[in-house]
Amino acid sequence: MHAHAAAFASGPAKTQRPLGAETTGQAAQHKDFPFPDSAEGMPKNDGQCMAASKRSLLHNVSLNESAMDYKELLQSCQSIRAISALHECALNLPDDGWRVLRYLQQEVAQMQMAILPAMRIDGDLLLTKHEKNSSHWYEARNLACLFIDGDLTVTGDLLDCDYHGLPILLVRGNMTMRNWLRGGMSTFVHGHVSAQGYIIGHYNDSALFVGGALHAQGYMPRARPYPDMQDVIPHQIQGGVFARQFDIEGAENEDYLAAFAPEVLGGEDGYIWLEEDLVIERQLAGLPVWRT
Template sequence: MIRFKAFLKECELRKLTKADYTVPNMPKDGKFMLDGLAQRNASANVAIAKKDHYTETLEITSHTSASEPYYSDRRILFIIWEGDLNIDGDLLDEDFGMKPILIIKGNLTVRNWLRGGMDTFVGGNVKASGFIIGHYNDSALFVGGDLTAAGYIPRAKPYKDLPNIVPHQIVGKVNAKKFDNTAPTNEQLQAAFVEEALMKEDEDIYIDERAIFERSDAGLTVWK
């Protein structure tokens, strides 16, 4: 696994410019959010990724390793790929904070994608051979092309200060079986997923993201 500190060492750090947050094919709401973020953080830095292909999992944030303060100390607002990003493993956003923001101006291809607090803007297509799952603090996702996956499980809610903006907007087609995990009942979860893809705490049932990734990678059933 490539962890976020090692990843950041491979990036170019510099001051934010308008070209950095100009992303092709963005819907109006996506452009509005990007413009607002940039205007409120005009003196921030950006991290320009230099590698476009990773042969293993890329952990871009981690709550347990305090990634948000690490990025914040370096005043990094955006992590940017100017073109495509291909990851043979998973893309992991495991922090709860909104910053930094992820911009991929081309296509994103991954095995699985665990989404946390990092708002993401993709100019092209998103393709996952496995699952795209939003965990506890799933955030905004704007995709200029299609989204393709074995499973798409969003959990994002509109931000309180942007109540009229739908948090996930896909310009193209969604080619994936979808389950809205915003506020499902136990019965809805049990009807959608095999028992091995779920976890139980007291009387409540939740999806088990890691179990879903592992089962998908092994070719085992996730959906009922």
């Protein structure tokens, strides 16, 4: 993190054409999948619309291993844009959200973002996974941001299972999921966030700025301020939080024991922690996660 972040002004820049609008009606111009497993043959950032896959996003998949992953998701990429186009975003965010977003934009100024349409995914969606070295996969394709141009609805769990900060996730609409495991992927949401179950901060839980409200059975953030932006609370929900809350960052053993059912806790060498996968398993089984 660098000191220039403090100079950011709040609020979006004005634009006559919001980001994503140029993709309308152009998806059929290109047929090739824009993110091959090899970085060779990656499209140049010419602002032209890339492939919109004909493949249906509707699946009946189970947790984790059979989830739709980021490679499948990006088959629906509509266009590739320079990350500098973030100034065109017509997003409703807290002022600090714009400050953080513009900071991140400068950190990855030479990279690109993928524009995807509003979508519904029946099943789990795996956006990152440390064991799959997903951060390297994104970086090899010079991809720093996923921009969903509308609502993102995931009937299963939304899984960010890596501690790296890229890619950034922007949603120009509402986000809906069963459970959301949050790792290092900074997320900016125009509308509301609604989880049937739990929103859980994993290791390196990163920025979350929401223009609407957050609804869930439980909201367990674990975020710390950016080192050079200590005055910015890393999670800000403009419309309010409508969920039982537990701040994992800084929690002591007695806090965990007082708040959670023992079945979702782990421990070793005198330390107690929340086992995120057990929270999700209990939610799927209809069993209690909170102690009372």
